Amino acid sequence: MANWIRFSRADGAVGFGTLSEDGRRVTPFDRSPFESAEPAGHEFDVEDITLLAPCQPGKIVALWNNFYALSKKLDKAPPTHPLFLIKPARSVIGTHEAIRRPISYSGKIAYEGELGIVIGRRCSSVSVEEAEAAIFGYTCVNDVTAGELLQEDPNFPQWCRAKGFDTFGCLGPTIATATGFDWRAARVITTLDGVERQNYPLDDMIFTPAEQVSLISHDMTLEPGDVIACGTSLGIGSIKDGAEVSVSIEGIGTLVNRLL
C-alpha cells in the first residue's frame, strides 16, 4: 500500500507524491497517480509542503442510507440501488482548509464522516469485478451539510444545495491505494473538538465499494479522480462556528477541518 498526497510548495507549485511509512518524507512524482506517474526529483520533508485535497474530482457522488445501522435507526428500508446526489468540483477542500459558512445561511451545519472511493480509471457500465480494478484507492470524507435546507421546500428535498456549497466536500489527507487497504477491517472515527462522535465499522456498508462503483457506473461515466462518498452511519451532528472536525480512518490518516 502507498499513501498518495497532493501538495503545494512554498513557491506555489502543485505536485503529487507518496508519503513514507512514518508520514514524514515525501517522494515527489511527475504527474497524478491516475496517469503513469514516475518518481521525479528529490525527497523532502512533509513539513516543507502544504497538503491539498489528494485529488480533484470532477464530481463527488455522495450516498445516502448506505449503512445498516443508520438505515435501522432511521427506520428506512435498505435501498436496492445506491441513493446519491452530486457535490460539485468546487465543493472540494483538503485537510486543514476551512469549511466556510455560506453567507446566505445561518442554520445548522452538520459533519458526516465517511469513506471515499477514489476512481482510478474511466468506467462506464462495468461489472463488480471490473469496478474493483477501477478503484485506485480510498480517502476520508467529511460530507458537510447545511441541514436546514434539506427540507426547506416541502416539495423538493434540496440534497445538492444543502451539500454542494464551496468547501463542503472535505477530502484527505491521503489516498491509500486499494492494494493493501482492507476497508472491511477499517472504522470511521469522527471527532468534534477532540470528542469522539462517530466510530463505526465499514463492514456494515449496504453496498460495498466495488458494488457502488459498478452500479453507479451504469448511471454515469466515472472518471479518474472522481470520488464516491460511501455515506455515513450513526453519530452525525452539528458543528458550531469555530469548531474543528476530524475524520480518521486507519491506513489513510486524519482529515481535519474547522468551520469558519
Add this chain to the structure above:
Amino acid sequence: MANWIRFSRADGAVGFGTLSEDGRRVTPFDRSPFESAEPAGHEFDVEDITLLAPCQPGKIVALWNNFYALSKKLDKAPPTHPLFLIKPARSVIGTHEAIRRPISYSGKIAYEGELGIVIGRRCSSVSVEEAEAAIFGYTCVNDVTAGELLQEDPNFPQWCRAKGFDTFGCLGPTIATATGFDWRAARVITTLDGVERQNYPLDDMIFTPAEQVSLISHDMTLEPGDVIACGTSLGIGSIKDGAEVSVSIEGIGTLVNRLL
C-alpha cells in the same frame, strides 16, 4: 447579438466560432468565448463542420418548478429559492448526437425543452446586477429524464440519477449572446417526431435568469461555461426509442436529438 458554436472539423480539430446571420458561414476564433477570443483563420461553410455542444460545462444546474403555469398544474407553491439538481459534465451532448438509452433502464424517458443560461465569468455570491453581467448567453436544453427512477425509492427522490445519465444533457445548437437576446420575448417550442408538444413563453419564469444566477451563486461558485437549465413548463412527455426531439428558441436555433 452573435451566435457562438463549438465544432469539430474533418481532421478532428475542435474549435469555436460564430455563425453568420444566415447561419451558413462560420468565423473561427482562436479560443472559447469565455476567454478573450479573437477571430483566427479563414471563414468556412457550416457544411464543412460537425456541431458540438456549444460549451463544456463542469456542471449543469437544472431547475425544477420554475414556471408559474407548471407550478399551478402540479398544484405546488412557487418556490422561494431555485430548486435544483446537478447533471454531471458527462451528460452533455450537442445537436444531432444520440440520446442513449441506459443499458440498465427499460422505463420511460422524458424530454423537457428548456432555456439554458451559459455563464461567462466565475461568480460567487453575486448580486442580481452582477449576475446579469456574468451571463454570457443562452442556449437550448433538452433535460432528458429517466422518469421512472425518480420515485423508485420511497425515501429519496433520485433527481441526480434520473437526469444524470451520459447523453441526458442536450445543449445547443448555438449560444446566443445575452446582448441582443430578449428572453422575455422568446418561447420554447419542443417537437416530438415533428409534432409540437411544448410551446411556452419564457416570461412565465418564476426566477428570472439573473435572479437564478445570483441565488445559485450563493449556493456554489459558477464557472465560465457552466449551464443553468431554467426548468421546463407544460407539455413534457415520453420519447419512444428511435423518436426525435427538437427544442427551438428563436434567436438560438433548433437542438435536435434522437433517442437510440
